[in-house]
Amino acid sequence: MRSFDTVRAGTPPALARRHFLAAAGAGAVGLALTGCARGSSAAAVPGEVSISTDNSDWDDGFRRAGDALQSLTGYGLRPESSPEAIAYKQVTQMTLETSRAADVIKWGAGYELKSLARGGKLTDLSRLWERYEQKGWVRGGQRASMSYRGAVYGVPLYESHYVVFYNKRLFTRLGLGPPATWDELTHCADTLKRRGVTPFVATQFGGWPAYQWFQELVSKIDPDFYRALVAGRARYTDEVAREAMDIWQGFIRKGWMTSPDFDQGNGAAALKAGRVGMFLYGTWGAKGFSDLGMRPGKDYDAFVLPTVRKTTRKSVITESGVLAVPLGATRHEAGVESVGAWLAPSVQRVWADYLDDGSANPAVRAGNPVVAEVRETVARERMPRLIRYGEASPPNLVQGNTQDLSSFMTQQSSPGDTLRSMAERSEDEWAAWKRDEA
Amino acid sequence: MLTTSRGRILRNTTVILLALVWAVPTWLVLSNAIVPAAEYGSSPHWWPQGFALFDNMAQAWNKAQLGPAMGNSLLYAVTSSLMAVLFAVMAAFAAVIMPVRHGTLWFWLIYSGALLPLQVFLRPLFLSYANFDLYDTQLGLVLVYAAIAVPFAFFIMRNYAMTMPREVVEAARMDGASWWRLFWQIHVPLSKSAMVAAFVFQFVAVWNDMLFGITLSTSGNIRPVMAALAELQGTYVSVGPPVVLGGAILVSLPTVVLFFSAQRFFVNSLKLTS
Amino acid sequence: MSTPTTRSRTGTDHESAPAGSVSRTPIRPSTSRGGGAQQPPVRERLASGAFLAPAVLLVGALLLAPFAATFYRSFFNDHRTSGFAGLDNYELFFTNESLVRSVENTLMWMAGTVVLPCVLGLAVAWLTNATRWSRLARLCVVAPYALSGAAVAVVWNFMLTSDGALNQLLTSVGLDPPAQGWLLEWPSNTVVLILANAWQATGVAVILFLVGLQGIPPETLEAASLDGAGPWQRFRHVVLPQLRPVSVIVIGISLANGLKSFDLIWVLTRGGPGRLTETLAVSMYQETFLLQHAGAGAAIAVVLTLIVLAASWLYLRRQLDAKGD
Incomplete structure (x- = not known):
């Protein structure tokens, strides 16, 4: 602003202007060279471990969990969040190649973790995992999605299940209950639709949500097929996948699903307002309802989507974030120690309560009654926990197939064409993955 | 009629x-x-x-720590725009007024910087910044912003220099004035309206940048304001659109004020010279 | 305004200096560019080099060098242990359907960004230049330019989603909203994005054209009026030619920005649904950072750069030497 005032002031002699500009220029360069601050994130702060994440909503939670960690390890947590998920991925991958990595990083499970681990820049946490197993703080089934070539490279950050949230008051008013069978589900949808309520949230807004219904429908027809499909052992053009797409197409045609540009961020509010009846989402979505003042178990509740046929084995889609320790971390040992105490019940109590979601430690009960009930049902009925589609296959395959599914949701491509395209990509990307493994 | x-x-x-x-x-x-x-x-x-409105702005201010971020952005926008305008007016002087060979080549060399898609720079810049210890520093951001601001500023300054009366410079040259003197005493005073215009455009561009802000910095004390705002937007679901919009209006205020005060100035200066 | 004083002062200061040797050195770039028969002395060339150096060094080190690295990278494949691939990455442009779509979108963006903000900007500047009350109207058009990307993203989401403001507006006046959302069908989604972009980008063009308009001496317009020229003729034959230096800037910048479009697409659709709204800049980002195909991404970046360079060169090569007045 200063420059305008001076220049606008009228007609100062050229010399004054010249001096001003020269001074401004020199000042600018001087300021730039001498007065510049350096980033605080890579600097080692005594008693703190830096953790980089892509979700600033969790910063407070990490600080609180860090306080609990401090009494176990002597180190608190200092979250450094990146504002955008894709920028976060890209920057984190690049920092691993440099000496600027944070002490602990948040990452995705499954193939997300595998593709990062095979760069050889992550710490092998297998010993630590064994200690966790001895203490009973992890389940055996979790190991596969945390490891690459037999070694463990991550510790689960949380454990969410994909469930259908519903507006309990609305359901009661319409004489509906949580559906236990497929017929009951379609009955609920039908009733809601007739009352002018859109039965299901389904969207491709934001990209990844496009696979939510796909993973759900395929696994509710045949969980074993889902496992084989994401592992590259079955084909997208097979009968089960086709049936899933046809059911989905039917739902869309009946007007049972929201428009594909629906913002899931508004899902909780739309459910509260009674504009949608059921919201397929991770249990981490419970926090959104609480934030809106809805009471768990009274105003909203959740159920695991029933299987399409009664004889099919029940299953649930499960998602876990991952904490990993870069080999080049500034405070490597402190990072490993913190991750080694992460699943301790005293830490998980604080953390799960903050998230309003499930802890990865099976011994820690969720604070939110709706989430706790879901987790108990899953345990009681021994439902297999299937890894979420987003982390179940090589990242490029997931990325491309998710785009195909969003084309399908916007009716730009037919079920058959969509599946053929997905099948083709599956072959290509699995070949590429195996080539790079060799 | x-x-x-x-x-x-x-x-x-x-x-x-x-x-x-x-x-x-x-x-x-x-x-x-x-x-x-x-x-x-x-x-x-x-x-x-x-x-x-003010509650929403206050909430955005506190939640995204917009204060320090705006301070950072002010530093980046002012220093790098000043640097860029100074360098650009020098280069334009050389390319248009001075007897330089291959003037067109120099033009394209500098201007091509404005034609390259910004996403191209992210990875190479990140890696070399990490090597030269510029990653996550204020100096690093000032440099990159100055670099992306130079080509457009040069384009404006060069275009402006083309329309300037040459007789003045020729006469002064005949009188034996040094290039340095010519530049400061004739060229810069004559170009000042265009320089202000270039400064304002570059200020707005740097202020509104998010791409480099989220790629080349991670720390709160380095992060420019758009990165801080993006973080707020990332928590959109929990804070709600009113807070994001309140924050967005708040961080737009400096550019709005600058723009409208400068708009009056553009016009005044042009009237005086024409 | 300070021209005469400055000249007289330099004149008196250096009256005694020998003028001969200096006056022979060509001042105008056109003569020096002519053929190089008359080479400027080394000292002069060093001086001009010193003036060019800061800009060239900064641009060279921070922009051109990374681009050179990208160019080099485009000849290597994307296997985990990357090997030389020749032109394989460039073959994508012939085999990959979404990349072809991306080129189409990029060209649409280029056309839309050159035509819309420039024409609208000129129209708004010209129409609101005369009357006082229309300043308010101008403010409406210019304000979005200063708005940050976050606000633009939020508000266009408000506008364009199926349950959004635009459809509410249409329904309230008794019109039917489109069956599919505004951003879901090609090519209308790209068109809608271009319009949304024009909403923000027109402000700059208005300001620049306004500066140009106010530089036109009122006497020339009055003279044209007296000669019996109507408003359209005055605009066509007096105003437009005088706006040339400004329009070179506006069109030159719009051309480059249109071809490089990224921000608005990224925040609103991420290139989707599917890959329908991708432009080359978005495709490049997708390949490089989402799919970790650095080589393919580099090839797209190189092609995009060539297109931007070629388009800018075609437009600017004639305009650059014009003196503008």
């Missing part, structure tokens, strides 16, 4: 229609920034119920 009055009606209607169409999204920004965050449902408000 019938035609002129009809022409005036036509013109006025066009102006009003255009303004209305343009105002709709802007109005939505305003009205939804005013809605109290707790009142906001799941769809945009055409009319704000209640007035909570």
Whole structure:
């Protein structure tokens, strides 16, 4: 602003202007060279471990969990969040190649973790995992999605299940209950639709949500097929996948699903307002309802989507974030120690309560009654926990197939064409993955 | 006279229609920034119920720590725009006034910087910044912003220099003035309106950058304001659109003020010189 | 305004200096560019080099060098242990359907960004230049330019989603909203994005054209009026030619920005649904950072750069030497 005032002031002699500009220029360069601050994130702060994440909503939670960690390890947590998920991925991958990595990083499970681990820049946490197993703080089934070539490279950050949230008051008013069978589900949808309520949230807004219904429908027809499909052992053009797409197409045609540009961020509010009846989402979505003042178990509740046929084995889609320790971390040992105490019940109590979601430690009960009930049902009925589609296959395959599914949701491509395209990509990307493994 | 009055009606209607169409999204920004965050449902408000603009701004300010971020951005926008304008006016002077060989080549060399897609720079810059210890430093951001600002500023300055009367320079040259003197005493004073214009455009561009802000910095004390705002937007679901919009309006204020004060200045200076 | 004083002062200061040797050195770039028969002395060339150096060094080190690295990278494949691939990455442009779509979108963006903000900007500047009340109208058009990307993203989401403001507006006046959302069908989604971009980008053009308009001496317009020229003729034959230096800037910048479009697409659709709204800049980002195909991404970046360079060169090569007045 200063420059305008001076220049606008009228007609100062050229010399004054010249001096001003020269001074401004020199000042600018001087300021730039001498007065510049350096980033605080890579600097080692005594008693703190830096953790980089892509979700600033969790910063407070990490600080609180860090306080609990401090009494176990002597180190608190200092979250450094990146504002955008894709920028976060890209920057984190690049920092691993440099000496600027944070002490602990948040990452995705499954193939997300595998593709990062095979760069050889992550710490092998297998010993630590064994200690966790001895203490009973992890389940055996979790190991596969945390490891690459037999070694463990991550510790689960949380454990969410994909469930259908519903507006309990609305359901009661319409004489509906949580559906236990497929017929009951379609009955609920039908009733809601007739009352002018859109039965299901389904969207491709934001990209990844496009696979939510796909993973759900395929696994509710045949969980074993889902496992084989994401592992590259079955084909997208097979009968089960086709049936899933046809059911989905039917739902869309009946007007049972929201428009594909629906913002899931508004899902909780739309459910509260009674504009949608059921919201397929991770249990981490419970926090959104609480934030809106809805009471768990009274105003909203959740159920695991029933299987399409009664004889099919029940299953649930499960998602876990991952904490990993870069080999080049500034405070490597402190990072490993913190991750080694992460699943301790005293830490998980604080953390799960903050998230309003499930802890990865099976011994820690969720604070939110709706989430706790879901987790108990899953345990009681021994439902297999299937890894979420987003982390179940090589990242490029997931990325491309998710785009195909969003084309399908916007009716730009037919079920058959969509599946053929997905099948083709599956072959290509699995070949590429195996080539790079060799 | 019938035609002129009809022409005036036509013109006025066009102006009003255009303004209305343009105002709709802007109005939505305003009205939804005013809605109290707790009142906001799941769809945009055409009319704000209640007035909570300042609450929303305050919440954005605290949550995204906009204060330090705005300080950072002010530093980046001022220093790198000043650097860029100075370098650009020097280069334009050399390319247009001085007897330089391959003037066109120099033009394209510098201007091509404005033609490259910004995403190209991210990875190479990140890796070399990490090597030279510029990653996550204020100096690093000042340098990259100055670099992306130079080509456009150069384009404006060069274009402006082409329209300047040459007789002045030729006469002074004949009188034996050094290039350095010529530059400071004749060229810079004559170019000042264009320099202010270039400064303002670059200031706005740097202020509004997010791409480099989120790639080349991670720390709160380095992060520019758009990165801080993006973080707020990332928590959109929990804070709600009114707070994001309140924050967005808040961080736009400096550019709005700068722009409108400078707009008056553009006009004044042009009137004086012409 | 300070021209005469400055000249007289330099004149008196250096009256005694020998003028001969200096006056022979060509001042105008056109003569020096002519053929190089008359080479400027080394000292002069060093001086001009010193003036060019800061800009060239900064641009060279921070922009051109990374681009050179990208160019080099485009000849290597994307296997985990990357090997030389020749032109394989460039073959994508012939085999990959979404990349072809991306080129189409990029060209649409280029056309839309050159035509819309420039024409609308000129129209708004010209129409609101005369009357006082229309300043308010101008403010409406210019304001979005200063708005940050976050607000633009939020508000266009408000506008364009199926349950959004635009459809509410249409329904309230008794019109039917489109069956599919505004951003879901090609090519209308790209068109809608271009319009949304014009909403923000027109402000700059208005300001620049306004500066140009106010530089036109009123006497020339009055003279044209007296000669019996109507408003359209005055605009066509007096105003437009005088606006040339400004329009070179506006069009030159719009051309480059249109071809490089990224921000608005990224925040509103991420290139989707599917890959329908991708432009080359978005495709490049997708390949490089989402799919970790650095080589393919580099090839797209190189092609995009060539297109931007070629388009800018075609437009600017004639305009650059014009003196503008």
